[in-house]
Amino acid sequence: MKIVGLLDCNSFFASCEKVFHPAWEHRPVVVLSNNDGCVVARSPEAKKLGIAMGVPYFQIKNFAAANNIVVCSSNYSLYGDMSHRVMQTITKWTADVEIYSIDESFLDLTGRFLRCGQRAEVEWSLELEDELAKLAREIVETVPRWTGIPVAFGLGPTKTLAKAANRIAKKRDDHFCSLLDAGQRDELLKTLDIADVWGVGRNLLTQFTRLGLASAFDLARVDPLWMRQNYSVVQEKLVRELRGERCLELIELPQPRQNIQVSRSFGRMLESLDELEQALATFASRGALRLRKEKTVASALCVQLYTNRFRTDLPQYMPAMTIGFGRPTNSTPEIISLALSIGRQIWREGYAYKRAKILLLDTVNETVACQQKMLFEPDTKYNDERREKERCLMQAVDLINRRAGQGRLFFAAEGTTPAWQPNQAFVSPCYTTRWEDIPTAK
């Protein structure tokens, strides 16, 4: 048996905001999505008040004011840095960690409990369970003490069971639950709603409910082969994992991304092509920077425009177009140039645009792409000399921005006072990532 743990930060974004406002400790706090659109995080107090996940802010605005709810715009620099601190803390207990999302990590604790003669798996015993409970207590106490972020911890022999244990742990006072003991597992899985099982989304929930399945325990008893025939290999693995059979491995090395997308809603609707172009140039520039950070190049670019789908009184138009680069690239000017060219081709007069998206597709490692390039004849506009010049230029730009602050140097096409700027009325300072914002103690 393997020992898989899942550590999950409670109400992560809201908890991050609370760390720097001790006075908010017992107050309801909600964090809004980009553009102050929807509620994406709620402190326990806010949940208790009945604020639903994903609810549009304007629908609860008055309620929030009347109930003394703290409202925050999202501040991803802060959350990213706090996440990093939590993940660093985890390495105290094991180096075998898969960072699954900004607020969750899988831990492989098997290595800590291997006895002489055991190679890669351990045998379950009461003593082991005791030791693990002790370790879990240490984790659940240490992470908040070191970072200010409260966490819940679940243990299981598979990732899916660790996730399930974590869901149960969240409701417990000690924030811990173990599903390692096969003897007790069934009873615990009966208490877990099938909707809370990892891999059961809205659609599967409807279908499973129709089949009469209500709990995680019910799902675990379905025949895996039947599952495969009627659904797919994904759901088959889901059932097997719930039965304690490992199908999903921990991915400790982050896999290179295959696509990069940058998409934002605008602060207001845009009708002119000029204004829209500034948004596209900015998104293209951000995407290009991400490519360079990952040392990858993209093979193609897709641009999509969206009108406001909630304004049914207005004409709707959602065009998209994909064009390949002559050769895979991560050069900002080249990507901006293609993004604008596509934008001009799909833009139509007479529509009010609310959102745009760029997708950098089929990304591959820079050096691999470089080795392959000799197979192709250089195209006319972008010859090797120009590529090399732009590569040096981007290196210089990135260096300056790293030293002087992101966005110090930018391309004119991005505009100086962009009309698309999202609304962020309640944004908190970057307490941990900007010198000017470091809190002072009085």
Added chain:
DNA sequence: TCTGGGGTCCTAGGACCC
């Protein structure tokens, strides 16, 4: 007035090839 953003994986079906 105001409604988020960024990912992955799998399957079915068509195109194409021999």
Added chain:
DNA sequence: TCTGGGGTCCTAGGACCC
């Protein structure tokens, strides 16, 4: 008039996750 079979690759769409 009659018209096979098997494989691969690509894409769109649908499901999921946080």
